[in-house]
Amino acid sequence: MRKNAEHLLASYVDALRPIIYINHFDFKVIDDLILKIGQGVNIVEYNNALGIVDFETKSPLMERSLEKFLINIMDEGYEKQTFIVLKDVHNFLEDPKVIALLKRICEDNLYRENYNATIFIVSSKLTIPCELENYITVFDVPLPTHKEIVELVINFTKSLDIQVEEEVLNVTIHSDSSM
Secondary structure (H helix, E strand, C coil), rough: CHHHHHCCCCHHCCCCCCEEEEECCCCHHHHHHHHCCCHHHHCEEEEEEEEEECCCCCCEEEECCCHHHHHHHCCHHCCCCCCEEECCCCHHHHCCCHHHHHHHHHHHHHHHHCEEEEEEEEECCCCHHHHCCCCCECCCCCCCCCCHHHHHHHHHHHHCCCCCCCCHHHHHHHHHHHH
């Protein structure tokens, strides 16, 4: 899953998809993906509960409304390639001002030279306003491959110092994949 997801997500960013909507419940998994493809990129995060947070440490930096955050961040894409990560903001996607600001960032990304900002909306609820439909690409996190499942199980058993016979491991994994 990781390599496939990384490759696909990176291809969306390279294709200048202005908003990538990731409908997923595990924010840690998504943060890891964004970090992998965003090495050397300015990553800023807005969290519905805390406002502006440090992307890596998740420490709150400043309480602020989403609207004010977008106003302050929209010109960041001129300085350096920027990822704008918005978490659990689905309820704000009905606000005309938020929609207009997101649209402005999208249009700058698509039509202004030397501007590069990609918006990631990460939420367990999928909400796409009609005004932003043409700018949003929904990213479905691919399921892990058989090999990745085996690696996860092996790493898990090692971390708990549990010995699992290879026979049992193969039977368990193969019986699950036939469902």
